Amino acid sequence: MHDPRRFRMTVEYDGTDFVGWQLQPSGRSVQGTLEEAAERLFGSATRVHGAGRTDTGVHARGQVAHFDAATRLDPHTIGRALNAVLPADVSVRDLAVTSADFHARFSASSREYAYSLTQQRTSLHRRDRWIVYARLEHRRIQEAAALLPGTRDFTSFSKFSPTVDHCTCHMYETAWMVREESCVFTLRANRFLKGMVRALVGGLVLVGRGRMTVGQFGDILEAKDRAFTPMLAPPHGLVLTAVNYDPEDFAMMKGIISELRAGMRDDEDEES
Amino acid sequence: MHDPRRFRMTVEYDGTDFVGWQLQPSGRSVQGTLEEAAERLFGSATRVHGAGRTDTGVHARGQVAHFDAATRLDPHTIGRALNAVLPADVSVRDLAVTSADFHARFSASSREYAYSLTQQRTSLHRRDRWIVYARLEHRRIQEAAALLPGTRDFTSFSKFSPTVDHCTCHMYETAWMVREESCVFTLRANRFLKGMVRALVGGLVLVGRGRMTVGQFGDILEAKDRAFTPMLAPPHGLVLTAVNYDPEDFAMMKGIISELRAGMRDDEDEES
Numbered sequence: 367m368h369d370p371r372r373f374r375m376t377v378e379y380d381g382t383d384f385v386g387w388q389l390q391p392s393g394r395s396v397q398g399t400l401e402e403a404a405e406r407l408f409g410s411a412t413r414v415h416g417a418g419r420t421d422t423g424v425h426a427r428g429q430v431a432h433f434d435a436a437t438r439l440d441p442h443t444i445g446r447a448l449n450a451v452l453p454a455d456v457s458v459r460d461l462a463v464t465s466a467d468f469h470a471r472f473s474a475s476s477r478e479y480a481y482s483l484t485q486q487r488t489s490l491h492r493r494d495r496w497i498v499y500a501r502l503e504h505r506r507i508q509e510a511a512a513l514l515p516g517t518r519d520f521t522s523f524s525k526f527s528p529t530v531d532h533c534t535c536h537m538y539e540t541a542w543m544v545r546e547e548s549c550v551f552t553l554r555a556n557r558f559l560k561g562m563v564r565a566l567v568g569g570l571v572l573v574g575r576g577r578m579t580v581g582q583f584g585d586i587l588e589a590k591d592r593a594f595t596p597m598l599a600p601p602h603g604l605v606l607t608a609v610n611y612d613p614e615d616f617a618m619m620k621g622i623i624s625e626l627r628a629g630m631r632d633d634e635d636e637e638s
Numbered sequence: 639m640h641d642p643r644r645f646r647m648t649v650e651y652d653g654t655d656f657v658g659w660q661l662q663p664s665g666r667s668v669q670g671t672l673e674e675a676a677e678r679l680f681g682s683a684t685r686v687h688g689a690g691r692t693d694t695g696v697h698a699r700g701q702v703a704h705f706d707a708a709t710r711l712d713p714h715t716i717g718r719a720l721n722a723v724l725p726a727d728v729s730v731r732d733l734a735v736t737s738a739d740f741h742a743r744f745s746a747s748s749r750e751y752a753y754s755l756t757q758q759r760t761s762l763h764r765r766d767r768w769i770v771y772a773r774l775e776h777r778r779i780q781e782a783a784a785l786l787p788g789t790r791d792f793t794s795f796s797k798f799s800p801t802v803d804h805c806t807c808h809m810y811e812t813a814w815m816v817r818e819e820s821c822v823f824t825l826r827a828n829r830f831l832k833g834m835v836r837a838l839v840g841g842l843v844l845v846g847r848g849r850m851t852v853g854q855f856g857d858i859l860e861a862k863d864r865a866f867t868p869m870l871a872p873p874h875g876l877v878l879t880a881v882n883y884d885p886e887d888f889a890m891m892k893g894i895i896s897e898l899r900a901g902m903r904d905d906e907d908e909e910s
Contacts, residue, residue, distance in 0.1 A: 380764070427762060455761045457758075457759040459758060459759075486729075486731060487730075487731070488650060490697060490766070494762070
């Protein structure tokens with residue numbers, strides 16, 4: 367028997383037919399699917415920890431996960447063997463040995479999401495873009511998106527979660543990019559709350575349609591009150607694109623948030 | 639009753655669940671699906687003519703089609719109404735009135751196709767990229783692709799078709815572009831033969847894997863013999879991206895090809 371080692375992998379999945387990342391009492395989860403594949407490969411139950419708990423129907427291009435295994439197989443072989451048993455809608459990309467203190471979720475310094483929408487009916491992208499037929503004023507959306515960067519309480523743009531004790535996130539950057547009839551909203555933050563990206567997109571689309579002013583969008587953010595949460599954009603437009611592990615960013619965030627709050631828990635990502 | 643008018647539309651489809659563009663004795667075709675939708679809307683059988691007869695499993699972003707209808711509905715309403723009855727995997731994009739002598743297939747001056755492949759397993763693009771794990775020498779592929787432009791006989795890169803009387807095509811341009819682990823091969827020609835893009839990609843991949851030299855690829859082209867047709871790349875990497883209607887190009891092609899051949903038939907597109 368070998369000593370167990372910790373492995374880190376990047377995972378891509380098409381969220382269409384999953385109940386989300388996290389194991390559920392019933393339904394097909396990405397975590398459960400990866401754990402089954404690992405159990406088949408290693409012959410023993412293997413817990414797989416992910417960086418972001420993406421919601422039902424949300425995709426990932428750059429989810430990061432880790433697991434421990436006592437195996438003599440090299441990482442390249444493990445990656446190939448996992449892919450050989452995984453269904454087509456989950457793919458292991460890079461897989462490498464990592465240090466025993468690496469934690470996919472708790473060591474992450476930031477996460478990146480992209481939300482795609484299109485203004486025209488599409489067949490080729492019907493599984494990964496939200497179709498919004500209403501005319502959008504992109505300049506106003508960009509003004510509202512520019513209010514988000516900084517350390518803020520995003521309670522108004524989140525669903526309640528019993529496991530989260532504060533709603534402060536540090537938003538590093540946001541961008542609303544328009545190309546022909548499609549738009550992509552990208553965000554990077556130290557953590558994301560449950561439903562957060564989809565609620566932000568829901569609010570931004572209201573701004574773009576003229577149903578809400580940029581000022582009202584800012585007021586909702588300031589209110590820190592779920593009574594004002596906009597309707598969530600549908601999950602299929604959302605992709606977890608990357609998880610970053612920058613020790614400097616990580617230390618800085620710890621500092622900022624410790625100053626703001628006493629007794630905070632470890633950072634975590636509650637989907638989006 | 640109104641006089642019939644001719645309408646031209648751009649059509650996008652996900653070819654995964656179709657037997658191809660063309661009506662078949664059995665199976666779900668894109669043409670048949672559009673004709674059913676038109677019949678439901680106009681109350682009478684409506685023939686829909688497409689520019690390119692894409693094969694089973696091939697997608698389209700910019701297929702062009704025309705049909706005649708005696709209706710008082712305006713084009714915008716017709717487009718919306720067709721989309722309302724079409725299944726999610728076919729979408730009408732622009733729809734406009736056109737002249738009575740416009741023919742989606744016979745008036746087209748050129749067609750553009752794109753073939754996508756990736757060198758890494760993918761879940762999000764499993765329906766629209768061919769996964770090629772073998773290492774590819776892209777520079778050699780690019781040399782081979784550069785042999786294609788010009789007026790040439792592409793017999794060696796086509797499947798037999800009883801309705802085609804010559805295999806001369808004018809290839810305007812080709813490009814093999816690499817971005818991270820993905821490649822896209824784009825081509826523009828006055829016409830394409832049955833299986834042509836997929837046979838070209840099959841051959842180029844053999845060149846990239848070192849199974850065939852650039853010189854041998856050129857020899858196959860010169861041979862004008864189906865005995866040398868390379869294995870076809872799978873259809874799901876292929877997309878018909880655009881059909882162009884440039885009267886000057888069209889006249890030039892007629893000239894070139896008339897010089898080369900006497901008694902040629904109208905240009906046509908036999909998939910790819």
